[in-house]
Amino acid sequence: MEKILILNGSPRAPKSNSKRYAEIFMKHYPHEAVYRSVTPRNHLSLCKEIDDYTQVLFVFPLYADALPSGFLQFLKTLEAYPPARKPLISILINCGFLEHEQNEMAIRMIQLFCRRNGYSMGSILMLGSGEAILDTPFKYIATRKIRQLAQSIASGHYRTLTGTMPLSKTLFRMAAEIYWTRYGKRFGTSKRQMQTMEIEKTRFSQGVQ
Ligand SMILES: Cc1cc2nc3c(=O)[nH]c(=O)nc-3n(C[C@H](O)[C@H](O)[C@H](O)COP(=O)(O)O)c2cc1C
Known part of the structure; x- marks a missing residue:
């Protein structure tokens, strides 16, 4: 079945919003989902582990309009030690600002990585107000979008989704x-x-x- 490897690229992984988003994803993904955080020491073992998966989900925050530097380092390692079979890569990115569009540059970076390294892209979810939304009455918006993300990956009907708090x-x-x-x-x-x-x-x- 389409088991999925979830990689959390937040440098504050154990306490990160990305972890909370990954947990919601796991609740809604109908197949096996394995969660790992990217740490400075586990790049090589993660590169090996990816070999066992046809689906990978990168969950990470927007840092300075780009990817967190530790996660970028991981991608460099993955470039140098690619898996024998390339999985499909999906993305769940969140940013602090209200506008989910802020995430677009980081998405383009991953798209470029995928193009250059022969990975196909799956679904994408861009969340705005990602630092706050889970602790507000608008949590349901993030949850609904993550459920749609999980369903789209599981069904192979890949799509790009966005969500944020409905505030001015x-x-x-x-x-x-x-x-x-x-x-x-x-x-x-x-x-x-x-x-x-x-x-x-x-x-x-x-x-x-
Ligand atoms: C160093 C740093 C840089 C950030 N840069 C941005 C940014 O450029 N745009 C933005 O909207 N949010 C930015 N944020 C906010 C994070 O994307 C947001 O707080 C996110 O929820 C953190 O997710 P995490 O807990 O998974 O690391 C930044 C946060 C930090 C700590």
Whole structure:
């Protein structure tokens, strides 16, 4: 049957939104689904493991309008150590901003990777507001889209899907500001501090991911 290998390319994999999205996908995919996160140490073993699958789903976040660097490194390893049989590659990408279109550049990067390396593309789901949506009343939108993604892969009727919160940009920006200001407060960081570059130093010196 069409068992699928799900690869989570988020650098904060154990606590990532991508993991939550992958879990929803697994609930709705009607065949066996195996979940792995991409870590700096497991690139080669994942490249070998891909050999056992005809379907692979990349689940990852948008970072700086592109792919997280660790995931990019993994793709470089996959380029150097390709599987004997190439699986179909599907994508579930999420980004923090409201507009799912923000993900398009990263999708094009994977499409280029697939073209150059002889992989066929399956389905694609681009989610906007991906940091927030699962903890809002709009969770059902993400869940519905992920269910459609799972069904399309399982049935072989591949498609491109999109989803986000049905809010205006102004409302989304206001809600995001309230959320991040409260979030900062929990860690003793003020809004003013978050608006400076100093925040990066604090973040990294505390080892926050
Ligand atoms: C370093 C970094 C860069 C990001 N860059 C973008 C971006 O360019 N556009 C965007 O919409 N969201 C961006 N985000 C937000 C993430 O895509 C979003 O929070 C996502 O839900 C994280 O998923 P994860 O928990 O699976 O890593 C960025 C987040 C981080 C930490």
